[in-house]
Amino acid sequence: xxxxxxxxxxxxxxxxxxxxxxxxxxxxxxxxxxxxxxxxxxxxxxxxxxxxxxxxxxxxxxxxxxxxxxxxxxxxxxxxxxxxxxxxxxxxxxxxxxxxxxxxxxxxxxxxxxxxxxxxxxxxxxxxxxxxxxxxxxxxxxxxxxxxxxxxxxxxxxxxxxxxxxxxxxxxxxxxxxxxxxxxxxxxxxxxxxxxxxxxxxxxxxxxxxxxxxxxxxxxxxxxxxxxxxxxxxxxxxxxxxxxxxxxxxxxxxxxxxxxxxxxxxxxxxxxxxxxxxxxxxxxxxxxxxxxxxxxxxxxxxxxxxxxxxxxxxxxxxxxxxxxxxxxxxxxxxxxxxxxxxxxxxxxxxxxxxxxxxxxxxxxxxxxxxxxxxxxxxxxxxxxxxxxxxxxxxxxxxxxxxxxxxxxxxxxxxxxxxxxxxxxxxxxxxxxxxxxxxxxxxxxxxxxxxxxxxxxxxxxxxxxxxxxxxxxxxxxxxxxxxxxxxx
Amino acid sequence: xxxxxxxxxxxxxxxxxxxxxxxxxxxxxxxxxxxxxxxxxxxxxxxxxxxxxxxxxxxxxxxxxxxxxxxxxxxxxxxxxxxxxxxxxxxxxxxxxxxxxxxxxxxxxxxxxxxxxxxxxxxxxxxxxxxxxxxxxxxxxxxxxxxxxxxxxxxxxxxxxxxxxxxxxxxxxxxxxxxxxxxxxxxxxxxxxxxxxxxxxxxxxxxxxxxxxxxxxxxxxxxxxxxxxxxxxxxxxxxxxxxxxxxxxxxxxxxxxxxxxxxxxxxxxxxxxxxxxxxxxxxxxxxxxxxxxxxxxxxxxxxxxxxxxxxxxxxxxxxxxxxxxxxxxxxxxxxxxxxxxxxxxxxxxxxxxxxxxxxxxxxxxxxxxxxxxxxxxxxxxxxxxxxxxxxxxxxxxxxxxxxxxxxxxxxxxxxxxxxxxxxxxxxxxxxxxxxxxxxxxxxxxxxxxxxxxxxxxxxxxxxxxxxxxxxxxxxxxxxxxxxxxxxxxxxxxx
Numbered sequence: 015x016x017x018x019x020x021x022x023x024x025x026x027x028x029x030x031x032x033x034x035x036x037x038x039x040x041x042x043x044x045x046x047x048x049x050x051x052x053x054x055x056x057x058x059x060x061x062x063x064x065x066x067x068x069x070x071x072x073x074x075x076x077x078x079x080x081x082x083x084x085x086x087x088x089x090x091x092x093x094x095x096x097x098x099x100x101x102x103x104x105x106x107x108x109x110x111x112x113x114x115x116x117x118x119x120x121x122x123x124x125x126x127x128x129x130x131x132x133x134x135x136x137x138x139x140x141x142x143x144x145x146x147x148x149x150x151x152x153x154x155x156x157x158x159x160x161x162x163x164x165x166x167x168x169x170x171x172x173x174x175x176x177x178x179x180x181x182x183x184x185x186x187x188x189x190x191x192x193x194x195x196x197x198x199x200x201x202x203x204x205x206x207x208x209x210x211x212x213x214x215x216x217x218x219x220x221x222x223x224x225x226x227x228x229x230x231x232x233x234x235x236x237x238x239x240x241x242x243x244x245x246x247x248x249x250x251x252x253x254x255x256x257x258x259x260x261x262x263x264x265x266x267x268x269x270x271x272x273x274x275x276x277x278x279x280x281x282x283x284x285x286x287x288x289x290x291x292x293x294x295x296x297x298x299x300x301x302x303x304x305x306x307x308x309x310x311x312x313x314x315x316x317x318x319x320x321x322x323x324x325x326x327x328x329x330x331x332x333x334x335x336x337x338x339x340x341x342x343x344x345x346x347x348x349x350x351x352x353x354x355x356x357x358x359x360x361x362x363x364x365x366x367x368x369x370x371x372x373x374x375x376x377x378x379x380x381x382x383x384x385x386x387x388x389x390x391x392x393x394x395x396x397x398x399x400x401x402x403x404x405x406x407x408x409x410x411x412x413x414x415x416x417x418x419x420x421x422x423x424x425x426x427x428x429x430x431x432x433x434x435x436x437x438x439x440x441x442x443x444x445x446x447x448x449x450x451x452x453x454x455x456x457x458x459x460x461x462x463x464x465x466x467x468x469x470x471x472x473x474x475x476x477x478x479x480x481x482x483x484x485x486x487x488x489x490x491x492x493x494x495x496x497x498x499x500x501x
Numbered sequence: 502x503x504x505x506x507x508x509x510x511x512x513x514x515x516x517x518x519x520x521x522x523x524x525x526x527x528x529x530x531x532x533x534x535x536x537x538x539x540x541x542x543x544x545x546x547x548x549x550x551x552x553x554x555x556x557x558x559x560x561x562x563x564x565x566x567x568x569x570x571x572x573x574x575x576x577x578x579x580x581x582x583x584x585x586x587x588x589x590x591x592x593x594x595x596x597x598x599x600x601x602x603x604x605x606x607x608x609x610x611x612x613x614x615x616x617x618x619x620x621x622x623x624x625x626x627x628x629x630x631x632x633x634x635x636x637x638x639x640x641x642x643x644x645x646x647x648x649x650x651x652x653x654x655x656x657x658x659x660x661x662x663x664x665x666x667x668x669x670x671x672x673x674x675x676x677x678x679x680x681x682x683x684x685x686x687x688x689x690x691x692x693x694x695x696x697x698x699x700x701x702x703x704x705x706x707x708x709x710x711x712x713x714x715x716x717x718x719x720x721x722x723x724x725x726x727x728x729x730x731x732x733x734x735x736x737x738x739x740x741x742x743x744x745x746x747x748x749x750x751x752x753x754x755x756x757x758x759x760x761x762x763x764x765x766x767x768x769x770x771x772x773x774x775x776x777x778x779x780x781x782x783x784x785x786x787x788x789x790x791x792x793x794x795x796x797x798x799x800x801x802x803x804x805x806x807x808x809x810x811x812x813x814x815x816x817x818x819x820x821x822x823x824x825x826x827x828x829x830x831x832x833x834x835x836x837x838x839x840x841x842x843x844x845x846x847x848x849x850x851x852x853x854x855x856x857x858x859x860x861x862x863x864x865x866x867x868x869x870x871x872x873x874x875x876x877x878x879x880x881x882x883x884x885x886x887x888x889x890x891x892x893x894x895x896x897x898x899x900x901x902x903x904x905x906x907x908x909x910x911x912x913x914x915x916x917x918x919x920x921x922x923x924x925x926x927x928x929x930x931x932x933x934x935x936x937x938x939x940x941x942x943x944x945x946x947x948x949x950x951x952x953x954x955x956x957x958x959x960x961x962x963x964x965x966x967x968x969x970x971x972x973x974x975x976x977x978x979x980x981x982x983x984x985x986x987x988x989x990x991x992x993x994x995x
Contacts, residue, residue, distance in 0.1 A: 345572070399645060404641050404642075404644065404645065404671075405637075405638040405639075405641045405642050406638065406642060410638070410641065411570075414573075414634065414678070414682070415572075415573065417678070417679075417682050418573060418682050418685060418686065421679075421682040421683050421685075421686045422686045426679065426683060426712075429679050429682060430676075430679050433675035433676070433678050433679055434672070434675055436671065436675055437668060437671040437672050437675050440667060440668065440671050441664070441668065444648065444664065444667065447648075448652065448660065448664075451649065451652075451653065452652055452653060452660065484569070484570075485570055485572075486568075486569065486570045486571055486572060489570060489571075489572035489573070490571065490572060492572075493572055
């Protein structure tokens with residue numbers, strides 16, 4: 015069946031990306047480019063929302079699934095892309111050349127992520143992943159200064175290794191099951207006896223290698239080494255983009271693969287559940303502890319994102335431990351990703367606005383921001399509080415939801431590690447808050463920000479508060495989305 | 502009930518905070534008046550609730566319940582009973598008075614009053630919430646205003662004290678969160694009322710009940726504070742601005758005691774009975790250790806801060822003696838300590854402000870310059886050491902009588918007698934402090950020191966009036982408290 019109408023959001027985005035590149039050649043007012051890009055994103059989002067009501071369908075011989083799970087993620091990526099483009103306008107308008115390419119690449123990587131959320135077949139997973147990654151490699155190096163170039167090269171090299179590892183893992187899984195389609199892999203594994211699976215260490219190795227490949231995308235320990243350098247060197251809007259969208263896409267694909275292909279038999283899912291639980295505990299502890307001595311706020315948020323990946327993996331562990339019918343692990347993961355995306359985007363938008371003026375990413379240069387830009391400082395404070403996981407911000411509800419799933423599956427030890435980690439994280443997040451509100455301002459100059467930045471910031475902060483105070487609606491959406499398409 | 506009294510009481514201060522923070526161009530005077538208005542109305546409303554509270558029927562009244570997050574079965578569920586109503590009044594009372602106490606703040610008043618009002622909302626919310634998630638939400642919100650209030654408007658090592666406070670509190674609440682999650686999993690409900698009524702029957706799961714009990718208890722013990730989790734308290738109190746010390750000692754510590762009765766004792770009566778001897782021992786250690794350390798303090802505010810540890814030890818003793826009278830006493834002691842220590846901190850603030858000195862060895866003879874302050878400070882001090890006709894006497898008497906006669910804990914008499922010794926030490930440090938500050942030869946450097954002005958006289962007399970009222974006629978509160986304790990006793994099987 016070739017139901018191309020199910021791909022309309024993706025096709026729209028691809029079309030807009032091409033239009034933006036072409037437009038860049040002919041128009042002189044570059045301010046038009048972000049407007050067109052955002053309009054394209056909004057249209058694509060409109061199509062995505064319109065598809066929410068219809069039932070799940072498979073596409074191209076079960077290569078793709080258009081289910082609520084995929085739609086949820088598609089919508090999330092589109093929201094993220096729109097906010098990132100909004101936050102980029104100031105930043106990009108300083109570039110002499112390649113403005114069109116910048117927006118087009120953001121759109122193309124968003125397209126890759128949307129495909130990642132929907133694919134249910136190993137080869138198309140790999141292609142979607144590469145579309146995303148290659149766009150991001152270029153974007154990271156967009157500043158063309160030594161730091162940005164170094165970051166891009168590091169990201170490219172490590173990313174290529176991760177892709178190779180992933181591909182090798184996929185090849186092994188294919189070798190032992192003879193299938194590339196996730197549902198058929200699942201059937202092949204269920205067809206094997208316990209002894210049969212134990213006799214095929216290659217299959218297990220394939221799974222482990224796939225975890226490693228995806229682990230790179232979500233910046234999970236021990237595949238996190240690229241994070242601080244890349245986050246520091248990349249243009250700040252791209253850092254924001256990496257920290258939320260790339261991570262969310264990674265989780266989308268992990269959920270799809272591990273749930274669909276390796277969800278049964280249950281002892282297999284218990285095993286990888288435990289692997290993720292251990293990785294989660296290590297990830298959050300390591301990320302939080304190394305974040306403490308950081309002096310550059312982008313590096314600090316880099317380590318913080320490693321820790322957040324740890325909290326998210328608590329959700330993955332829960333998925334491994336729960337039965338197929340139970341949605342709490344998956345829905346709490348989706349909710350956490352949504353709230354984390356808004357929070358981190360808000361934080362980075364505030365950082366972009368501040369660094370536009372003070373031209374520095376050092377925490378000490380944020381001194382006295384409470385005086386120089388009270389609303390910016392307030393917004394950043396709210397986002398940092400949300401990252402700690404304190405009410406009334408979204409981060410609290412997200413943690414509550416994800417931990418409540420963990421407690422249900424006898425992972426109280428993991429929850430206790432996680433909550434203690436929240437306390438550790440409070441220390442370094444609050445350090446930024448302290449510098450902003452208690453420090454002496456370096457100069458009296460007010461920090462002004464452009465309308466686009468203010469819009470992006472207010473939208474994300476509004477989202478953070480909304481998800482923190484009345485999360486019911488989004489939780490319901492997440493619950494609906496968590497019922498994945500079964501092949 | 503047509504009018505949502507509790508919602509109004511809880512959220513008026515935060516409405517005030519938002520107005521103060523975001524209306525541009527408010528003068529300092531107007532900010533203070535707005536703050537006073539938005540704290541006075543909750544006080545008036547809470548007193549009105551107190552008068553129409555049905556003492557005979559008891560139970561939970563003025564209930565409000567709305568579905569909040571269907572996915573996790575959380576409700577926006579408010580209500581007060583005899584246990585929480587006195588604490589709501591206490592917080593509303595202190596909330597209004599601390600605005601008056603802060604009248605002379607001129608450093609960044611806009612932010613100051615906004616944080617202060619947000620703090621009041623969060624504490625009121627804790628006392629009124631009947632849903633565990635809502636309770637925890639309000640419990641956590643309090644940390645951020647406290648952090649800013651101590652670290653910006655404090656004195657001394659304020660930033661260190663503020664972060665120490667935050668880390669301790671967050672550690673406690675992290676444990677509590679784990680406990681609440683376990684409780685939610687074990688019962689499938691977040692309603693305190695349902696869980697308490699279902700009792701242990703609902704908590705029959707693979708989860709060890711004792712573990713949940715202690716996870717929750719740690720959160721409350723940090724806040725109360727119980728020895729050895731108390732070390733944040735002297736620092737936070739000493740370095741906080743006066744008004745914040747008043748709220749901290751007056752209402753914030755009570756969140757711990759309230760939580761213990763509401764969650765630990767009401768939900769896990771059997772576990773509470775099993776571990777009561779241990780906790781009572783901790784209470785006595787807190788009382789004696791707190792009092793002994795207080796004896797050797799030389800800083801006026803630090804002295805009062807340490808005395809809180811000792812006084813909150815009585816609360817713990819009263820709670821885990823698990824008797825009807827002792828629990829009533831513990832609740833009354835929370836109220837009484839809130840008012841008395843609130844007044845002590847307010848007076849210490851006045852002395853510091855007017856004399857410019859807080860070191861006890863450098864103060865002296867101030868009774869000549871500030872006779873009114875001297876008298877009121879003495880009244881507060883006598884209240885703290887439990888002199889009859891003050892609320893301190895009524896509360897501590899009930900705690901001791903209740904504990905001594907309690908049958909729930911073996912050997913409680915010995916503990917009670919040890920606890921009573923704390924009174925003797927209290928008398929020692931209170932009288933010593935009053936003597937050092939106010940008596941002895943007049944010192945030249947304080948010649949210019951002023952007495953309380955008219956506004957200050959107003960609020961200190963309000964404190965004294967409440968202390969005396971409850972001291973002379975404690976039944977005004979104990980009637981209400983008893984109505985709240987009865988259901989708890991029913992659970993304890995007494």
